[in-house]
Amino acid sequence: MASAPAPAAGAGAGGGKDDELADLVRRLVDAVARYADRLPFDLDRQKLRSLTTLAAISVTLLFAWKMLRAPQEQPRRPRRRAAPSSSNTSSRSRPGALTTTDACSSADSRAHEALTLEQLVRHKLSEGRRVTCRLLGVILEETTPEEIQNHVSVRTSVVEVLLGIAKFCDVYLMERVLDDESEEKVLSALSEAGLFASGALIKEKVLFCSTENGRTSFVRQLEPDWHIDTSPEIVHQLARFIKYQLHISPQRPERIASNVFSSPSLEQYFGGLDQR
Template sequence: MSDRVADHVTSLVRRLARHLNRKLSDVLTLLFNHKSAGSLGAVAGFAIAVVFVWRFLRSPPARQRRSPPKRRAPIQAADGGGFGAVQMLKESDAGGAIDSPPQLTVRQIVRKKLAGCRKMTCQLLGVILEEKSAEELQKHVTVRLSVVELLLEIAKHCDLYLMETILDDESEERVISALENAGLFQTGGLMKEKVLFCSTVSGRTSFVRQLEADWHIDSDIEIISQLSRFIRNQLYISPMEPGQIAPNVFTSSSLEQYFS
């Protein structure tokens, strides 16, 4: 619209210039024929008008132009486009950062998993120790280092008892010594008096029931099944997935895996 108006104004100015040119010719003719003061004044005024018109023609009105809109440079994804390009564009609009979910600490995980737990009992073999049988304890005892921090945190959260079936007193001494060397008795949460030993599997079941634990952790499916009616929650440690044993029995390949 502004371009059309400017063209129209220019056309009018040019027509006015041609008209003034004709008038100037008439005035000069009149001046030469009638040399008077009035004629001279008319010529001077006409000359001034011509100068203004000439300057106006030398500087035509500038046309307003709309600057083209700025385009955002396309964001290309590593795979060449598709959903990846759209995703990267969204990340760019959001400031180039995507909030990742916060990582929970060991303390937060333990509190969440054992909410309301007052007392926990836990088997040693296959859960806290690398050994899987009482016969192995007669030769060596190895504490799984990956569970040390977790056990210390559980001991802060609830009353923790460890228990195992052994074949001789020497095995008991080896177990206590290995737990102590691993630093499990240094914080005061877990004490030597809370590590219980028995000579039969049924004796471990009796320990759990007498302590009235809220949670029990074991790798023996028979003990888990026997205690499912009496213990609020249990964790069955097994490398295989046995399926649903009972509504209050959870399954995991390891203790740290369940609390990860």
């Protein structure tokens, strides 16, 4: 009988494996033949050798087929580690955290410019719904009650910001005055600046008092989410009672409390630069 055909080249991993399989088949056939010699009856050795060879080849081909079907292990790709964020992880939950420090990148600056004023106001005020704000030094150019006895002028740069706050916040303006004429002048100046035109701000929510303690009393009664003031004494007194405060000061003062922020002006606080 013709010798058994060797397995195809693809059935093994290489020439060495083919030789090993062929040797295994020969050894298996010889072992079966030797075992047949010990049997108490005669067997046709040639037929036995043929059947054994065929069975061995079948097993070999099956083994080779399984080897070819086995998926090769792919090299693992290293996981990319996320780069550490340069911003404070807790900044999202704090007022004013939308903006960065003065050393912010140009990309961050462009992102801030793309935000609308309303988005900046909402984020800076942490979705606060009630705001109280003094007039002198914040909304008005004048800084003392004596000055507004003669003249009252509204800061043109603050009008848009104040109206933006009033779109979604309940805003109360307040100030200490020395006489009734000063009240009329303040209301007239606010009206001429267009602050009452949209209806977001109303005259009835402009409050006047004769003492600084009166302004403090107004704030505590209204219980706002934010109070905006220029007086460090009043800001300090209210720090325990008001959730957040914005201290308007030309110079950067020491931080009074963790819930008190500072800025040179109201409009600059909402202008995309963090002035805390």
